[in-house]
Amino acid sequence: MAVLLIAEVQGGELAVDATAKALTAAAQMGEVTILCASEGCAGAAEAAAKLEGVSKVLCADDAAYGHDLAEPLADLIVSLAGDYEHIVAPSTAASKNVMPRVAALLDAMVISEVTAVVDANTFERPIYAGNAIQTVKSGDAKKVATIRTSTFDAAGEGGSASVETIGAAANPGLSEWVEDKVAASDRPELTSAGVVVSGGRGVGSEEDFKLIEGLADKLGAAVGASRAAVDSGYAPNDWQVGQTGKVVAPDLYVAIGISGAIQHLAGMKDSKIIVAINKDEEAPIFQVADYGLVADLFEAVPELTGKL
Amino acid sequence: MKVLVPVKRVIDYNVKVRVKSDGSGVDLANVKMSMNPFDEIAVEEAIRLKEAGKAEEVVAVSIGVKQSQxxxxxxxxxxxxxxxxxxxxxxxxxxxxxLAVAKILKAVIDEEAPGLVLCGKQAIDNDMNATGQMLAALTGWSQGTFASELDIEGDSATVTREVDGGLQTIKIKMPAIVSVDLRLNEPRYASLPNIMKAKKKPLDEKTAADYGVDTAPRLEIVKTSEPETRKAGEIVGSVDELVAKLKEAGAL
Structure with missing residues (x-):
């Protein structure tokens, strides 16, 4: 069975971690061809060809695919769909935008956030913010799925697949890119970081979030936030961890001033070690933390940062 | 312009979810149900468009059990x-x-001819995050997903979207499907007089069959199970003890 894996390409570069993790899931469904669609994506295609277990890489280099616009990208994927029984992608903002559109164009029901591949037609996925795991069997001729990367190990490198350049599909011209507002950061990317330090409502202000950032920088960690912190304007939206934000599973997750609503736990409870610092000893976060410290974060966090 | 807002009846977001012991699903009997929180944001945005003179009529539509009324x-x-x-x-x-919801909504659109569909980006029960995108595919319309800002000017809309790296702004042609994210607005509470008034507003009742849509699921639910639970950890007494424990566990 043939699988088309849509690579995550950001700014013309392959997002190796997300793509390699989705590749591990895709390889359990069949022989994998990777599609790199972006503007100036030859380098991304070459990087994808080096991933272990890839049989071929398709490279669609066109300005229409430069900004993850759903309509032209969906049409491209659908134009290629005839050769594949499975069409999958790592579950990123870009793929969540395009894959359901692809599925509907193929008259298939998309299978979002796959956390385990039982067999080529049967998948596990979390529902109700991860409070239940559903096993679903697709009866569709084409299976369209997004892969939750935090639950799969990354495929290795050492492959040498061939790269085939393909033409663009017709652009329906329904949308155009205006601008990106992306904060430049030297910190690791949130979803692939080994350590994540997150702050919640208890941090109290955008200014005091510097405490969280200081600890993160000391640990070489990415910075996360609860929805409450983002809604209150303490942290930008792309830091949000949870049911509707990012799902992370680092080796170490440090939750500071976060009460632990189920919507937040949904995004981090698969972390290897969880540390919680909160002054409220009744906070639900302590029920999932390996190590809990009941303390005022404004004292504990500077002390912890100083002692590392 | 008419705005169509699909809303879903889901388990209230504060309710603790329980998986049924026979693995057939989540127990929804005698559980508080509410409007999907993202759909509330969509309704609010539609009403604001009307208040701003950019929409003439807001039509809410729900697909599901009768209690969705x-x-x-x-x-x-x-x-x-x-x-x-x-x-x-x-x-x-x-x-x-x-997919079935999108097909029914497509049929509703054919009848109602709205200029905009505003929907929640995902329902907090099945967490699929799919209906808006699927409806955009079936209508052939543009889509602006995960919107945190929306500005409609004539035959196009500027949508700021919450994406992995931050925010992306795109311009889409109308008519369009816009799926809304958390930060678009803060939904209002309905006042008592408005709740009373709402009882007199028109509510048409139809069935999926009226639209000729087959709602048979494409995904057979094999089973529903409890997620693995984490073992309760320990409370440490000081920052020093925390550092020592983390070093012991190899986390530092």
């Missing part, structure tokens, strides 16, 4: 002008898949 009454109390209930299931445990 309560959800529609909530939308009417918030300020929607009328509602359409499309009964597609008898049992509250039957979830109509986003």
């Amino acid at each position: 309560e959800t529609l009454r909530t939308a009417l109390a918030m300020g929607a002008d009328r509602a359409i209930l499309i009964v597609a299931a008898d049992d509250v445990h039957t979830d109509i898949e986003p």
